[in-house]
Amino acid sequence: MPACGAESTPGRHSGAAVTWRGQALHVLNYNHGFVSSFRPVPNLVEIRNLHFSYGERSILSGIDMDFPRGQVIAVMGGSGSGKTTILRLIGGQLQAGAGTIEISGEAVDARNAKRMYAMRRKMGMLFQHGALFTDLSVFENVAFPMREHADLPDDLLHDLVLMKLHAVGLRNAAQLMPAEISGGMARRVALARAIALDPQLIMYDEPFAGLDPISMGVTANLIRRLNDVLGSTSILVSHDVNESFSIADYVYFLSQGKIVAHGTPDAMRASADPYVRQFVHAEADGPVPFHYPGATLAEDLGLSAEAQR
Numbered sequence: 001m002p003a004c005g006a007e008s009t010p011g012r013h014s015g016a017a018v019t020w021r022g023q024a025l026h027v028l029n030y031n032h033g034f035v036s037s038f039r040p041v042p043n044l045v046e047i048r049n050l051h052f053s054y055g056e057r058s059i060l061s062g063i064d065m066d067f068p069r070g071q072v073i074a075v076m077g078g079s080g081s082g083k084t085t086i087l088r089l090i091g092g093q094l095q096a097g098a099g100t101i102e103i104s105g106e107a108v109d110a111r112n113a114k115r116m117y118a119m120r121r122k123m124g125m126l127f128q129h130g131a132l133f134t135d136l137s138v139f140e141n142v143a144f145p146m147r148e149h150a151d152l153p154d155d156l157l158h159d160l161v162l163m164k165l166h167a168v169g170l171r172n173a174a175q176l177m178p179a180e181i182s183g184g185m186a187r188r189v190a191l192a193r194a195i196a197l198d199p200q201l202i203m204y205d206e207p208f209a210g211l212d213p214i215s216m217g218v219t220a221n222l223i224r225r226l227n228d229v230l231g232s233t234s235i236l237v238s239h240d241v242n243e244s245f246s247i248a249d250y251v252y253f254l255s256q257g258k259i260v261a262h263g264t265p266d267a268m269r270a271s272a273d274p275y276v277r278q279f280v281h282a283e284a285d286g287p288v289p290f291h292y293p294g295a296t297l298a299e300d301l302g303l304s305a306e307a308q309r
């Protein structure tokens with residue numbers, strides 16, 4: 001929270017009753033629970049019997065997942081197993097074919113644009129290939145969601161952005177342009193942007209990809225710390241077993257459209273399940289498929305059954 005000398009804490013109240021530096025704040029409703037109709041449930045996000053296909057191609061087939069409040073939950077699985085798809089379904093960018101996703105007891109419905117807009121204000125997302133806006137400074141990148149979703153006076157916005165950048169150790173980089181910072185720093189700026197609106201739910205898609213080991217550790221610690229400080233719930237999609245296991249409370253393994261294993265990191269490390277073992281011990285051979293599904297090589301090369309023998 002900003003050290004703003006306000007009579008009330010910004011973000012915890014709404015309407016003109018809240019003042020800050022002597023000014024009435026007209027819209028400060030960016031941080032008070034999803035909407036009043038939300039009922040308190042232990043799981044912030046609940047997924048039941050979720051099915052999703054791209055055209056004829058089934059991607060997710062009957063998935064159940066719980067994301068308890070306050071926890072960091074890792075979702076792991078091979079490339080193309082549907083991890084990003086799950087995040088996009090939770091964010092309402094895709095519509096489920098069947099099954100339900102509830103956030104604080106309210107159903108996600110991608111077709112209801114107005115409701116999704118309100119729900120997304122409470123979600124922060126670090127995209128898999130999410131670059132910063134290259135023609136905006138670090139400061140303006142973090143300010144962007146605040147300008148989009150909350151009508152804040154300039155000096156409050158300024159303090160809030162600096163607090164977010166401070167949280168990721170980059171307050172002094174506020175005036176730099178994205179081209180002037182390293183890849184690891186850019187990831188942290190994206191993180192500050194993802195938490196700009198103090199989200200209840202933070203989704204990270206491959207936050208460690210392309211980072212050196214030190215930046216990876218820093219990012220992992222930040223994810224855990226931001227989750228705990230903000231009292232959020234975090235969904236961490238990653239291939240990286242060590243970093244994910246070091247901060248997650250619970251792990252789901254996804255393969256070929258299904259949850260094949262789930263449990264605490266310790267339980268997963270001790271698991272005898274061949275899929276989990278392959279993943280945790282980074283073995284090349286095992287049930288995790290290497291090839292994108294489809295025709296065999298022999299079929300593509302037009303080899304006859306006889307020639308294959």
Ligand SMILES: Nc1ncnc2c1ncn2[C@@H]1O[C@H](COP(=O)(O)OP(=O)(O)OP(=O)(O)O)[C@@H](O)[C@H]1O
Pocket residue numbers: 054059077078079080081082083084085086128
């Ligand atoms: N827009 C799309 N149209 C058709 N198929 C898609 C589309 N986006 C993704 N897919 C397919 O859906 C499957 C799941 O994709 P998804 O991006 O969820 O995988 P992922 O688990 O996040 O993989 P990675 O670890 O490589 O990021 C993949 O086989 C992919 O080819």
Ligand SMILES: [Mg+2]
Pocket residue numbers: 083084085128205
């Ligand atoms: Mg992905």
